[in-house]
Amino acid sequence: MFNRQFKFIVAGIYIHIPFCRQKCHYCNFFSLASQKNLSTFTDALLLEMAARKDYLSGETVKTIYLGGGTPSLLPVEDLKRIAEKIHQLFNVEENAEVTLEANPDDISPDYLQQLKATFVNRLSIGIQSFFADDLHYLNRVHDENQAQRAVKEAQDAGFEKLTIDLIYGIPTLTDEKWEKNLNYFFETGIQHLSAYALTVEPRTALAHLIGKGKLTAVDEFQSARQFEMLIQRMENEGFVHYEISNFAHPGHYSKHNSIYWLGGHYLGLGPSAHSYNGLSRQWNVSNLAQYIRQAGVEGSVDEIEILTKAQHYNEYVMTSLRTSWGCDLEHIENVFGKIMKAHCFNEASKFIAMQQLRTEGSRLFLTNKGKLYADGIAASLFFEENL
Ligand code: SF4
Structure with missing residues (x-):
């Protein structure tokens, strides 16, 4: 096993809720624009949970994340059933971080009050933009008023752990509007973006609508420019850019997503969910009807991949470089050996010379300039099986 930066193994549970009110134009997650089978789905989920209760080998579950899809479509009663089953079957830490992704159109004072009575203690709100034309371009269900109201209502309901999602590079989003979206975010006082x-x-x-000429194409220069604006503004406001798409004030990082980025273990439940236990990666089937039929049958995961040493190394490089913890050459030598460490450093040298990577002690970090090319740089450091 190639456990990474955690001194002790840290484990989390991800639950995929595959229902949405309508499909956003850009969405490539597994989700259905329908709420048919919602209650049957929860029954199936509980069966899958029981069948896979040993996947984490009794490790303490520190985080639970309900993602989607739109988890805020799930009736609160179903959330309570899920919570009860998880606590029955897994060793859940007392103060576990439990995040629920919610869309602004589902948020109301009444819903939030009910949610407060469940195990959810962190909300991730899919705002995307505070402007009507951007939301329209993306085909989001909510409007700009619901976006603003949702944040305020979540704060009024006493949710202290809050994060929102924003999207930049939307053709309708001018630089001035992007600045305003960031200003709205700062005004909320939320500690994570x-x-x-x-x-x-x-x-x-x-892709289809741009191809047909019905929507304006995305401009990569606009995206790059707005990414640079984002980094600068967040830095000025004291946020740590702790992962390429994530910013937080110290102490407010997403514990769940940090598990993915630092090589911790996680069990993914629900259709299309991924799991990783340090040895293999597994994928559930991306088909709701099939998932409901198979749920509860031990070993009903769709695919299992046992990772080779090179795949472990490549994953380490890809995820660690995107974080503020950086990619540790000493760790690579200890875990993967001298040859992979030498390969990594040799390949990194040209990016160091171009000031896209920098070193600090034994670690490699992307510079702000390098962050624009993160995926390409990481891919250049990959190790091929036959090297
Ligand atoms: S709400 Fe999220 S999961 Fe649902 S369609 Fe939109 S982007 Fe996809």
Whole structure:
């Protein structure tokens, strides 16, 4: 096993709720624009949970994350059933971080009050933009008023752990509007932000509509410029850029996502969810009907991949370089050996010369300039099996 930066193994549970009110144009997650089978889905989820209760080998579960899809569509009663089952089957830490992704159109004082009575203690709100034309371009269900109101209501309801998502690089989002979106965020006083570049994934409505000339194409220069603006503004406001798309004040990092980035273990439940236990990676089937049929059958995961040493190394390089903890050459030598360490350093040298990477002690870090090319730089450091 190639456990990474955690001194002790840290484990989390991810639950995928695959229902949405409508499909956003850019979305390539597994989600259905329907709420049919919602209650059958929860039954299936509880069966899957029981069948896979040993996947984490009794490790303490420090985080639970309900993502999607739109988890805020799940009835609160179903959330309570999920919480009860998790606590029955797993060794959950008393103060575990429990995040629920919520869309602004589902948020109301009444819903938040009910949510407060469940195990959820952190909300991630999918704002994306505070402007109507951006939300329209993305085909989001909510409008700009709901975006503003949702944040305020979540704060009034007493949710102290809050994060929002914003998207930049939307063709309708001018630099001035991007500045304003960031200003709105700062005004809320929220301590965590996830900000993503709009990408056009194949087989999405966005790709189709741009291809037909019905929507304006995404401009990579605009995205790069707005990413640079983002980094600068967040730095000025004292946020740590702790992962390429994530910023937080110290002490407010997402514990769950840090598990992914630092090589911790996680059990993914629900259709299309991924799991990792330090040895293998598993994927659940991306089909709701099939998932419901198979749930509860031990070993019903769709695919299992036992990672080779080179794959472990490549994953380490890819995820660690994107974080503020950096990619540790000493760790690479200890875990993967001298040859991979030498390979990594040799390949990194040209990026150091171009000031896209910098070193500090035994660690490599992306510079702000390098962050624009993060994926390409990481791929250049990869180790091929037959090298
Ligand atoms: S709400 Fe999220 S999961 Fe649902 S369609 Fe939009 S982007 Fe996809």
